[in-house]
Amino acid sequence: MDLGELERDNTGRCRLNSPVPAVCRKEPCVLGVDEAGRGPVLGPMVYAICYCPMSRLADLEALKVADSKTLSESERDRLFAKMEEDGDFVGWALDVLSPNLISTSMLGRVKYNLNSLSHDTAAGLVQYALDQGVNVAQVFVDTVGMPETYQERLQQRFPGIEVTVKAKADALYPVVSAASICAKVARDQAVKNWQFVEKLQDLDTDYGSGYPNDPKTKAWLRKNVEPVFGFPQFVRFSWRTAQSILEKEAEGVTWEDLPTGDQEGQGRITSYFNEKPGNRPHLPHRYFQERGLESATTL
């Protein structure tokens, strides 16, 4: 899989796709959606679609695709290579969401949570297939969150397509299994060849599985804290594991949109009578207050 585009810039998102097989534009197709790397605190999350004509579904099953989690890395690589060989009837597309994109979405002024990000990415890929002229008749999706509401949302967005959202869809439907293999192969490769944006010296890449409960991953995070910048962008800052390490081991950062507490809130109403004269700080003129200007008596 050529992830060159991602390796050139991995701060945002990146879409990759196979050529669309001619037969998929003519015949009604089934399309599967799955994801890899949703849980880890490190690296990108990859969304994938895989599609083929309904009439060729038996040929896809004959490849013995299965839920990517039940396969070894070499089996996944072999199956992905086979799908590429069958490019005359199997097509795929990926959306790689960088850890930086995930962090900045989830930590935005307006929070964009991982479920919404996932749903929108999945819908975006289905739309992409339609835009490429794929004759999509059925869509199978491995669920994120509640399958019922997710299915309803997708069905509403794509009224002409029969949408099925199910837990464990990656084990139930071969086309979803195939999508899960595409996603997992891309995620593994992206992590293995990750181009750190930062100029890091003697970086050790022994970060284990990347899952927050992996002791190796935790140890790597602790070792790679930078007191001011936190972590490299390879880390999802929005993960609780990352946040709690930062709270303990990095400098505190106060943002301008910090939810204002009531430290300046009204006290008891009687406080207005108690206030001693001369307690009020002498405030500078509004001109200076509005511009954040203060006289510097110390730095």
Add this chain to the structure above:
Amino acid sequence: MESGDEEDVEKHRIHLRPVTLRSAPSVTLHLLPCEVGVNRPAPVGRFFTPAIRQGPDGLEVSFRGRRLRGEEVEVPPGLLGYVMAMEEKSLGKQDFPGGSDSDEQELVEPPEALERDFDRFMGASASFQRFTLWGLETVPGPDAKVRAALTWPSLAQAIHAQVPQD
């Protein structure tokens, strides 16, 4: 600013080392929309600068997992920006480039005046003609506080200028 500029506030007398203004090296500055609870050098060149991207409408980067949008701000014409630092009492003037003993005669302060314990010295550690102003998720734009603050020098000059008597 004039040499020997000083201000007596809360028992501090602040002296400026004029020589440091002439020798302050030019630096690249970033003004972030947050406060970091520490004041010391940080590896900006390794963590921050390489992550800056030129987006469709302005500069983009992230800090601590939050998206920043930035733009260049020029110091008003005729002015130069300085990064000022307080001298630690024990460290003395070696803190500042060019603040060597040979230049000390520049200071128009009588020697005995320097021995008071409320005297503080500050000098420029760097100079700048522009800096990058970062906003949280949005470009700070023309209404940014700092842009407004940069109008103060010209106003200050106007209100402190001599007014003809008649």
